[in-house]
Amino acid sequence: MSALRADLQYIADWIKPASRVLDLGCGDGDLLASLREEKAVTGYGVEIDVDKVVTCVGKGINVIQSDLESGLATFESGSFDYVVLSLTIQAMHNIEGILAEMLRVGRTGIVTFPNFGYWENRWQLLLGRMPVSETIPYEWYNTPNIHFCTLADFDQLLGKLGMQIEDQQVLHQGEKVEFLPNLLGSLAMVRFGRI
């Protein structure tokens, strides 16, 4: 199996062996396939795009074709150890709804998103233009992304929703950023649970 994308590998590192994982917006199912092989994880993916569903099915991944915006009603409360939402939240309408649903069906949530506070984004805004970068590769007029936030914004929202951060990680080009993460990291990863 080819190496997992760096951000997915960091998510995998957070997940304990033999746990139950729900991957929202699972794409081609790479994370779940890796977790199944490396950590004997029982996983399900949720994906809206039928071509990606076909890819997951071909990999033997359990995948449910569904629109995340309509919630997670198919999934029983407390039925997962981890619920992952990777690089999807910025394109969703009901952010508070999905975060609440994640911690209804799972014990721990893991969200990754492009950090709008990354210095290059700030710099481009300062120059008067909407940022276009590696983690935000779209122009303003064709972007699927509707809810940008910085790492600090996201942390604040979790607090408002009665959730707390268990761990967070900031990456740039697949490498961990330890110094000034909200400024120097282009991709944010947050692991959180109920207070």
Next chain:
Amino acid sequence: MTQPQSVGVVTAQKAVFDQPISLACGTTLPRYELVYETYGQLNADKSNAILICHALSGNHHVAGKYAETDKATGWWDNMIGPGKPIDTNRFFVIGLNNLGGCHGSTGPSSIDPETGKPYGSRFPLVLVRDWVETQARLADSLGIDRFAAIIGGSLGGMQALRWTISHPQRVRHALVIASAPKLTAQNIAFNDVARQAILTDPEFHGGDYYEHGTVPRRGLRLARMLGHITYLSDDGMGEKFGRLLRSGEYKYGFDVEFEIESYLRYQGDKFSTLFDANTYLLMTKALDYFDPSRDYEGDLSKALAQTAAKFLVVSFTTDWRFSPSRSREIVKALLDARKDVSYAEIESQHGHDAFLMEDPAYHGVMRAYLNRIAEEIAR
């Protein structure tokens, strides 16, 4: 990839069962026959068998032709064959006509050995679970202990689902397509109108029309017309027929004017000469009675708790007779029971009939899933 091909010319076979079968309705049939067809080769360890369960009006002729010159193919020929999603180069595929059918298996139009006359009204009602038992006996006779997959659409999907509950160890994978865990009141209502059309046809004679030399063709025709409306989507029908008039103008009468009328009448006429009314009644009752959760306090996930199968559930966006929400009920029950399940909701214009149509996304999902089964059994 090699170009998909037809399974070619096929021949139906007949299996005779002398061991009596007690049916869910309380009646025992002392003896019965099932016609079936097979495509592909059963492998040495008999692990590559796939059973295809048919829907209301289906039969054992699932793929191929009876003669090279035949125009018509089996009803799921686009799905089954060398290089097709259900690839007969890899799988041994069985199609059968269910007990109570009218295409060669013992049914209401067969001769009752006790009386020497067609069963007619004396033929018992058969439930989905009874079909599963007869299918299991057919599998026994072919030496198949465990199916690689059991696949069905609509009423056929109900049989696949029932298999995983009745014989959990005999099914590796169940593919439940455009189906439902049980019918809704509205769905039963449609079935009853169809039945009433047949039952009130003066030619029906309480089901013993064979000895009267009549056929309740009018009733069967109406039943089929009604059914057909519910198998298409409003959009699909609108796109195909719209308000098109056959002659381009209003005739102010009750003859065929709109294209949709012509289409439905044609479908009804054709069906009424090919199908047996008693079988139609029996099939619709099997649909109505189906509810595997009934033995489990109405809890489908409990019913599925013992199953060892993995599932693929597929629905179609414009299917309102067996809508996606009904398939999602099955998915939810499987998730609650912590079973392996994948679910695809295919965009389609074709309503319930979509499960019989060729569609890249639908066939892509089927191909990918069956590919995985083939790899699994080769391991």
